[in-house]
Amino acid sequence: MRHLLILGLVVSSLAIADSKSRRLVASAPSERHLATPDRRILLGVASDSVVTNSTDPALSAWIDLSPNMSLQSYALIGSVDPFTFSLGANLKFTVIGTTSKGFHVAPGVGFGTYSALLSTPFFFRFNALAGFHFLLVDRVMVNVDSGATLMVNDGNFNFKLAGNSQVLGVSLLFQL
Numbered sequence: 001m002r003h004l005l006i007l008g009l010v011v012s013s014l015a016i017a018d019s020k021s022r023r024l025v026a027s028a029p030s031e032r033h034l035a036t037p038d039r040r041i042l043l044g045v046a047s048d049s050v051v052t053n054s055t056d057p058a059l060s061a062w063i064d065l066s067p068n069m070s071l072q073s074y075a076l077i078g079s080v081d082p083f084t085f086s087l088g089a090n091l092k093f094t095v096i097g098t099t100s101k102g103f104h105v106a107p108g109v110g111f112g113t114y115s116a117l118l119s120t121p122f123f124f125r126f127n128a129l130a131g132f133h134f135l136l137v138d139r140v141m142v143n144v145d146s147g148a149t150l151m152v153n154d155g156n157f158n159f160k161l162a163g164n165s166q167v168l169g170v171s172l173l174f175q176l
Contacts, residue, residue, distance in 0.1 A: 040064045040099070042141055044173035049165040050149045051088035051110035052076045053123045058086060062141070062173050068094045072143070072171070074110065082120045086112035090129060090145070100141070101134045114153070121154030129164065136172075145169035 046052075046060035051074050058076035065071055070092045078084035088110030096103040110125035129147030136142050146163045163169055 040175055042173035042175045044141075044171060046072070046074055046143075046169070046171035047165040047167050048074060048088075048145065048169045048171070050127055050129075050147075050151075050160065050169065051090070051108060051125060051164070052086035053110065053112060053114050053125070053151075053153075054078050054084075054086060055165070060171050060173065062143070062171075064099045067098065070094070070099050070104075072106075076112075079115060082115055084113045084115050084120055086110060088112075088125065090127070092131075092133075099133075103130070103132045105130050106145075106147075116154075123154070124152040126150045127164075129169075131169065139175040141171075141173045141175070143169075143171040143173065145171075 040062075041064075042062040044060055044062075045057040047055075047057050048060075049055050052058045054076055056076060056078060058074040060072060060074050062070055062072045071089060072092060073089040074086065076086040078086065088108060090106040090108035092104040092106040094102040094104045106129050108125070108127045108129060110127070111123065113120040113122055127147055127149040129145045131143060131145035131147075133141055133143040146168055147161070149160045151158045151160060
């Protein structure tokens, strides 16, 4: 009998604790903001021809995922006739400093189409890069990248070890 009483007390205390935690979760605000003091979002332009397969600057977004990890994405529409596009991203791990100022390493991918004689072949990129980033002025960041890239253009493979563009993959980003 005593065991049943103890078991009943344990079950009822767990049920009370569970209902309190549900109330706490239910009372939390349902609205989520992407940009918080811990998570900056920056938008700008990037000259990353390795990811985009183009010398044209791409639109770029930088999102801080944690104190030492950021995601930089790229989007570019090169032309509409013939239609060419590029999409890509680098997952940057800051090894020295912070996501506001430091040295980073990153894996990345890029894919899209490019203009060729009478066709728009598909391309794909895998890259491993290193670079640095810093605040130029308050809320304006500069990023520079260089590294190794495995390039696949319409089924043909190539390898490159160089800057991510003629100007070393420079990005200019503005914090929202």
